[in-house]
Amino acid sequence: xxxxxxxxxxxxxxxxxxxxxxxxxxxxxxxxxxxxxxxxxxxxxxxxxxxxxxxxxxxxxxxxxxxxxxxxxxxxxxxxxxxxxxxxxxxxxxxxxxxxxxxxxxxxxxxxxxxxxxxxxxxxxxxxxxxxxxxxxxxxxxxxxxxxxxxxxxxxxxxxxxxxxxx
Numbered sequence: 001x002x003x004x005x006x007x008x009x010x011x012x013x014x015x016x017x018x019x020x021x022x023x024x025x026x027x028x029x030x031x032x033x034x035x036x037x038x039x040x041x042x043x044x045x046x047x048x049x050x051x052x053x054x055x056x057x058x059x060x061x062x063x064x065x066x067x068x069x070x071x072x073x074x075x076x077x078x079x080x081x082x083x084x085x086x087x088x089x090x091x092x093x094x095x096x097x098x099x100x101x102x103x104x105x106x107x108x109x110x111x112x113x114x115x116x117x118x119x120x121x122x123x124x125x126x127x128x129x130x131x132x133x134x135x136x137x138x139x140x141x142x143x144x145x146x147x148x149x150x151x152x153x154x155x156x157x158x159x160x161x162x163x164x165x166x167x
Contacts, residue, residue: 012156023096026103027104028059059077066080107134108135115141123162126160127159147167151163
């Protein structure tokens with residue numbers, strides 16, 4: 001478990017730890033922030049993580065419903081963006097102050113940023129799990145046509161890690 005007791009060490013853990021390095025801001029879709037739908041019911045929902053979320057940076061949550069920023073422990077502040085993808089990306093880049101902006105998902109958000117040409121690199125952790133339904137990350141998206149190619153593939157303990165990068 002990243003920066004907590006318990007968990008395991010090894011390749012999978014190394015990739016997880018690396019994924020938080022040089023990150024200055026995150027962008028999440030509303031569903032990644034929580035299960036609340038429609039207008040916010042005050043500030044009762046504060047995320048899945050308890051008082052100290054794992055981000056420790058500004059986080060920009062895409063939503064259709066305005067909400068005041070939510071300041072949490074550990075340096076995480078959730079900003080709720082109603083003006084769309086470009087606004088969230090501009091604000092995240094400004095907040096990141098030269099560091100990387102991580103698009104944390106969900107699938108719809110990642111697909112929109114891919115189609116807008118705003119993603120430079122992706123880390124995919126592929127694990128042999130059968131899932132029934134859900135959104136398909138790459139359906140109808142031609143990654144080579146968008147300029148992506150694999151640059152690293154590493155077998156871990158529970159997943160194969162594939163890094164793809166835009167040329």
